[in-house]
Amino acid sequence: MKNKFNLMSLPLCGAKTRSGASCKRRGNKRNGRCKLHGGNSTGAKTEEGKMASRVNALKTFPSWYFGEPTPCHYINRAYNTFNQLVEVVNTKPIDWPHIFNLVKRDRIPLEILKYHIMTKSSPENFIMLQSILDAYYQEYNSKHLAFTLYAPIQELSQYHYPLSRPQREYLDHWLTHHYKKTFNH
Structure with a gap:
């Protein structure tokens, strides 16, 4: 007993x-x-807190192998907002309250994907986006994100590169340990 x-x-x-x-x-x-x-802890409640939690989880995960793909809804939100920002900036006079409302709604996806947007458009668009984000932070006396997350966008070529022997050994050990911890209760 x-x-x-x-x-x-x-x-x-x-x-x-x-x-x-x-x-x-x-x-x-x-x-x-x-x-x-x-x-x-009861866990993060805000979108920013959940993303910070996701970053902390990535610190222990072998992300150099799998990466942590950016959620599709973030990609869609960032690109839709970016396109709207380009339209608003190209109209005269610039409607700053409308710009700030767009940034307020989708600030986190824009921050996460701003470098990816630059690779798909131009450095000038990146500078425009970064300037808008900085203006938003100054206008609302707000801080930049308290964490840094630039999640990879998975492309087909990323799945087919050879691993070194230490990477294979580390990955095998991590998967074995994680599998036991997760599935053997």
């Missing part, structure tokens, strides 16, 4: 509450705090 874990063996949380007293809840084994004062 298995012994049940004694919850009373956990330390008290001890975090300072709004009333100034110490928290009387039992903490968890990992960090000694209760779920209200440092327990497990």
Whole structure:
């Protein structure tokens, strides 16, 4: 018969509450705090937070092999907004409130794909897009993205390059470890 874990063996949380007293809840084994004062995260809620979380996940994944393709809806949003921005910029007088509304709606896809847009159009369009993004950040006293993510756009040639021996060994080890962790509960 298995012994049940004694919850009373956990330390008290001890975090300072709004009333100034110490928290009387039992903490968890990992960090000694209760779920209200440092327990497990509920996850990112905003689009920017989810993208930052995705970047952190890529740090442990062998992305040099698979890459993490940009979601199709981001590509569509970025190119549609970029085309609208080009139209608005080429009309006189420039309607800055309309430009800022377009950027506000699709800022993250534009930031992620601005270098890809440059490769498909021109450096002048990249400078225009970067200038619009900078003007938006200045106008709304907003910060640039707190993370950097320039996800690759998968093209057919990327699937057929030879791996070096260390890359094959690392990939085999990673896949074996990940497969066991994910599918063997």
